[in-house]
Amino acid sequence: MPAISVVMPVYNVERFVATAIQSVLDQTFKDFELIIVNDCSPDNSMAVCQAFSDERIRIINHNQNRGLAGARNTGILAATGAYIGFLDSDDFWHPEKLKKHKAHLDANPAVGVSFSRSAFVDPAGNPTKFYQMPSLTDITSDHLFRRNPVGNGSAPVIRRETLEAIGHVVQFRGDIEKRYFDSDLRRSEDIECWLRIALSSEWKIEGIPEPLTYYRLNAGGLSANLYQQLESWEEVASRTRLYAPEFVRSHYRHAKAYQLRYLARQAIRLGDGKEAGKLFIESTTCSLHPLKNEFSRTAVTGIAAAILYMAPRLYQFIERAASETIGKLQNRRIQRDLASQ
Numbered sequence: 001m002p003a004i005s006v007v008m009p010v011y012n013v014e015r016f017v018a019t020a021i022q023s024v025l026d027q028t029f030k031d032f033e034l035i036i037v038n039d040c041s042p043d044n045s046m047a048v049c050q051a052f053s054d055e056r057i058r059i060i061n062h063n064q065n066r067g068l069a070g071a072r073n074t075g076i077l078a079a080t081g082a083y084i085g086f087l088d089s090d091d092f093w094h095p096e097k098l099k100k101h102k103a104h105l106d107a108n109p110a111v112g113v114s115f116s117r118s119a120f121v122d123p124a125g126n127p128t129k130f131y132q133m134p135s136l137t138d139i140t141s142d143h144l145f146r147r148n149p150v151g152n153g154s155a156p157v158i159r160r161e162t163l164e165a166i167g168h169v170v171q172f173r174g175d176i177e178k179r180y181f182d183s184d185l186r187r188s189e190d191i192e193c194w195l196r197i198a199l200s201s202e203w204k205i206e207g208i209p210e211p212l213t214y215y216r217l218n219a220g221g222l223s224a225n226l227y228q229q230l231e232s233w234e235e236v237a238s239r240t241r242l243y244a245p246e247f248v249r250s251h252y253r254h255a256k257a258y259q260l261r262y263l264a265r266q267a268i269r270l271g272d273g274k275e276a277g278k279l280f281i282e283s284t285t286c287s288l289h290p291l292k293n294e295f296s297r298t299a300v301t302g303i304a305a306a307i308l309y310m311a312p313r314l315y316q317f318i319e320r321a322a323s324e325t326i327g328k329l330q331n332r333r334i335q336r337d338l339a340s341q
Contacts, residue, residue, distance in 0.1 A: 002056070004032040004083045004098055004157065007075030009068050011039040016090040016216065018048050019125060023092035023214075025054060029099035032085075033178060035078050037071040038062060045089075068153070069181035069189035076163060076180050084158050090216050091154040092125070097212040101157035104208050112162030112203025113194065115155040116212035117334065123216060129327035131334065132215065136207035141198040142251045145240075148191045150205070155213045165201040166193070182239065187232035192239060199244050209337035226263045226275065233259050255327040257287035264301055273309030280305045 001103045006024050010017055018322045024034050034054075038046050049059060054085065060078055062071065068088070076084060083105060087093060104114045118132040134149035143149065150156050163180045169259045170179055197203055237255070241248040260283035267276035280302050284291060308315040 002031050002033045003081055003102060004029070004085055005075075005079030006034045006082035006085045007037065007072055007079060007183075007340045008034060008087045008089050009037045009039050009071030009075070010045050010089045011041045011045050011065070011068075011071070012045065013041070013089040014043045014045045014048060016125075017045050018051075019092045020089045021057075021088055023095075024087065025052070025056075026074065026095050027093070028096050029102060032056060033058060033079070033081060035060065037075045039067070039071040040065040044340045066183055067186045067189075069179075069185055070183035071162045072153075072181050072189075073177075073183055077178060079160070082160055084160060084163065086153050086156060086158075088154045090150070091117065091152070091215075092214045093154070094210070094212040094214070095293055096210075097321055098157070098211060100208055100210060103238045104206070105157065105159060108204075108206065110204050112165075112201065112208045113150070113197060113205040114157050115150045115205070115207045116210055118151050118155055118213040118215040121214045121216050125216065126213070127214075128217070129323070129331075131211050131330045133330055133333065134207065134219055136209065136337070139198070139205045139207075140194065141247065142255070144191065144198050144205070145237075145247075145251050145255040146193045147262065148194070149207065150190065150194055152213065152215050153190045154215065159203070160198060162197060162201065165203065166196050170189075183211040185232065185235060187229060188236045191233075192236045195236065195240060199240070199247065209334055209341065211334065221321050226266055226279070229266075230259065230263060249302075253287045254289040257290050259284045260286060261290050261298060261301055263312045264305055268301070268304050268308055271308070271312075273305055273307075273312060273315070276301075276305035277309050 034057045036049050036057065038059060040062050060074055062074065072086060083102060085098065104110060120128040120130045122128055132151040134151060139149055167178055167205060168178050169176055183195050185192060194205060198205060218256045237248055237252060260279050264276045264279035264283060267279055292298045
């Protein structure tokens with residue numbers, strides 16, 4: 001049996017899936033299997049997948065579209081590795097990702113979810129010089145509720161025991177099926193799973209400093225649909241309330257304020273100053289926790305939204321001037337964190 005199983009759902013990613021697959025095959029750690037789950041993709045994605053010839057690749061076909069969570073569940077059930085990594089087929093990995101995560105999990109038996117920082121790339125796969133820079137340690141359930149430090153579904157490698165700790169059996173269309181990710185969700189299935197691990201098990205969630213995941217920005221994708229993201233976060237809160245009502249009661253307002261601030265930043269990235277300002281005001285109305293605890297980050301978000309709305313050309317000038325500095329600062333922090341390991 002391989003040490004690591006890699007689960008890759010595939011749906012309508014003809015342009016990107018070859019890069020994703022090749023990034024797995026190019027791993028310096030070779031003891032893996034790649035499970036590709038065809039979620040009834042309507043395009044030429046599967047022809048691209050089938051063109052690869054490697055005995056470590058297995059393809060599983062769904063007879064109905066189940067979404068990202070459902071496809072991951074299918075892959076987990078088919079996996080044989082002690083560790084399970086997830087790669088969304090429009091993202092790709094650094095060649096040392098599996099090696100680094102296996103070393104991290106081997107050295108830290110209390111860690112159930114090992115994730116990496118992520119480097120943003122544009123739709124063509126070119127680096128943007130920006131990174132997701134979350135906290136890497138001391139990640140608590142309330143921290144997870146406020147934000148998603150794992151960042152995206154292509155960042156984590158997870159122990160099988162950790163997933164089994166939250167696995168549950170449900171009835172679906174007359175059949176019994178086992179779920180790990182909530183396949184009734186079509187968005188926010190990642191954070192729902194990480195939060196359930198934190199609240200329902202003793203496993204730790206911990207990150208490593210290297211940006212080993214390349215996360216593709218796509219303004220036409222889910223990231224552009226801000227209010228659907230908010231609705232899906234509310235659904236996660238509702239589902240969490242069923243098994244941890246006191247936790248949700250204590251943290252809901254503060255967590256929603258952070259979520260609204262995040263969406264304001266997304267609106268800024270999409271160039272919509274009016275929507276960014278509206279979301280920022282909703283955030284501060286919901287709770288002042290982000291302003292009190294992360295004053296600089298919160299204030300910068302509000303100022304950026306205001307400038308983008310009132311003087312978009314000035315904002316574009318400031319953004320261009322600041323982007324190089326921000327990228328350098330993030331890179332220095334990564335190097336500092338690596339040196340302190």
